[in-house]
C-alpha cells in the first residue's frame with residue numbers, strides 16, 4: 001500500500017468577467033422586453049411578468065460579486081441570454097480539453113512532473129461537452145500522457161470524488177501519477193433568463209496531480225483519507241440528456257433542460273448533511289476539529305459556508321481559516337473548492353491539516369483530509 005499525496009494544483013481562469021452590475025443590466029433589459037412582448041398574456045393572468053434583478057440582492061443572497069465566463073457577449077445580449085461558443089471541427093481540440101491543458105500544465109509544473117509521467121487522467125466535471133469519446137482521453141492524448149483516462153460526473157462533487165478514485169488507485173499501486181482535472185463551463189447549463197438563479201454560476205478549470213508520497217518532488221499534501229456520500233434528491237436537477245429528441249416535447253425551449261434548483265430546500269437539507277459528514281469523517285480519523293488549520297469548502301453561497309465552518313469549528317472561522325473565492329468566481333461547481341485549495345494552501349506549515357469538502361447535486365458530498373508534508 002502506498003500513501004497518496006497532492007503534489008501540484010493549477011487553475012485556468014477565463015479572460016472575460018461579468019460583474020453583477022453588467023449581469024443585472026442585461027437581465028433587466030431582457031425582462032422588460034419579455035414583459036412588453038407578452039403584455040396581453042400577462043394582463044390576462046396567463047403568464048407571470050418577470051421581476052427585475054438587482055446587484056444588492058445577488059450580493060446579499062450569495063456573496064457573489066462577479067464571475068468569469070468563456071463568452072460574455074451572448075450572456076449579456078438580451079436577445080440571446082446564453083454563451084455563444086465557436087463550433088469546432090472534430091480535428092480541433094475541444095473547448096473543455098483546451099481549458100484542461102492549461103490547468104494540467106500548471107499543476108504538473110508545480111509537481112515537477114512532465115506529462116509523459118502521468119498514467120491516469122480523470123476529467124471530473126458537472127457537464128461534459130459530448131458523451132464520447134471521453135474528454136479525458138482527448139486530454140490524455142493532447143498532453144502526451146500514458147496509461148488510461150476516463151470521464152466522471154458527480155455534479156458539484158466531481159473533483160473530490162475524482163480525487164478519491166485517483167487516491168485509491170495510487171494506494172493500491174495500479175497508478176503512479178494521476179491528474180484529476182475539472183473543466184466547468186457552468187455558463188452553458190445556467191438559465192440566464194431566470195432571476196432566481198441567473199447570478200449563480202461561472203466558468204473555470206482546476207487540476208490536481210496525485211502521486212505516491214515517496215515520489216513527491218517538492219512541497220506536497222499527504223492525502224490522509226477521503227469520504228464520499230450520496231443521497232438522492234430532485235432539488236437540483238437538469239433534465240437535458242441524450243433521450244431528449246425521443247420525447248414528445250423534448251426539443252422545446254423548456255426550463256427543465258437547464259440547471260433548476262429549489263434553492264431554499266437545498267440550503268436547508270444540504271447544511272446538516274455536510275456538517276454531519278465532516279464531523280463523522282474527522283471523528284473516524286480521530287482528528288479534533290481544532291486541529292484543522294483550513295477548510296476549503298464548495299463555493300456556492302457565503303452564508304452556507306459560514307454556517308458549515310461555524311458548525312465544524314464550533315466558532316466562526318476567520319477568512320484565513322476558511323477562504324472564499326466565490327465573490328470573484330461565483331459557483332464553479334466541482335472546481336470551487338479546488339480553486340480555494342490551490343490559491344490558499346501554500347502558507348500551511350508541515351504537519352498542518354486541512355479539509356477540502358464539496359457538496360451539491362445528487363445530493364453528493366465529498367471530503368478530502370490532507371496534511372502538509
Ligand SMILES: CC(C)(COP(=O)(O)OP(=O)(O)OC[C@H]1O[C@@H](n2cnc3c(N)ncnc32)[C@H](O)[C@@H]1OP(=O)(O)O)[C@@H](O)C(=O)NCCC(=O)NCCSC(=O)CC(=O)O
Nearest residue numbers: 053054057061155156195196263264266267300301360361
Ligand atoms: C439561491 C439562493 C441564493 C437564493 O437565496 P434566498 O433563498 O435568500 O432567496 P429566494 O430565492 O428565496 O428569494 C427571496 C426573494 O427574492 C426574490 N428574488 C429572487 N431572485 C432575485 C433577484 N435576482 N433579484 C431580486 N430579487 C430576487 C424572490 O422572488 C423572493 O421573493 P419573495 O420573497 O417575494 O418570494 C439560496 O437559496 C441558496 O444559495 N441556496 C443554496 C444554493 C446552493 O448551494 N445550490 C447548490 C447549487 S448546485 C451546485 O453547486 C452545483 C452542482 O451540484 O452541480
